[in-house]
Amino acid sequence: MQQPLKNKTVLVTRSENQAKEFIAKLEDLGAKTIALPLIETTALHQKELTDLAIKNNYNWIVFTSPNAVKFFFETISKNTIHCKIAAVGSKTAELIESLGYTVDFIPTQYTAKQLANEIPVTENDTVFIPRSDIAKNDIVEILKSRNCIVNTIAIYKNTAVNYTKEELNNIFNQTIDFITFTSGSTVNSFIKLGITLKNEKVICIGPETEKVAVQNNISVSATANPHTIEGMINSIKKSLTN
Secondary structure: OOOOOOOOEEEEOOOHHHHHHHHHHHHHOOOEEEEOOOEEEEEOOHHHHHHHHHHOOOOEEEEOOHHHHHHHHHHOOHHHOOOEEEEOOHHHHHHHHHOOOOOOEOOOOOOHHHHHHHOOOOOOOEEEEEEEOOOOOHHHHHHHHOOOEEEEEEEEEEEEOOOOHHHHHHHHOOOOOEEEEOOHHHHHHHHHOOOOOOOOEEEEOOHHHHHHHHHOOOOOOEEOOOOOHHHHHHHHHHHOOO
């Protein structure tokens, strides 16, 4: 197997429970990886979620991240959902399908805005969106402008992970070629740690993550398209030839 990332070091900031697949793929390509989980996720409003999911007969349920799927189905019985299902991208769809459901819609670009614009709703369709506590309202506003009735609930939250100065020095005294950000939350947590970037190339998973990085004066070398970990790896490989 070719190893185009041999002798390259990649910092993975994804939460610990999501980072394993990303790390494995990078290491298969020869990269040295450093895991620095910057967020951890915990469930919210489980009773309220149960009430909303069971009592309402929705036309659509929309999942905008794998975490939304994870925390939803940790609370809700798999046999509860009988409406159409939309997923923001391929990874979210794969997780839903692994639970035995059919995904009825994935947008052409893996963003919440694109999903809201393209999902085949009709007037007065009811749409349920379980999401994080800091999710933006873009998707809600677009769906409402399309005359949908939208219900949302925060079912998980991201919490920044703290590290000691010694732990950070041990990591950032090494040569790091790439720093990867998979959400705006990982960027914000990184900023709070007060780390000074050197010559590392920053790779973001999508435009919303890139926006948060740029707002914090981080120079972004590449943004993945498609907005997946495979897209990020392709961006890293391309940057080696530029």
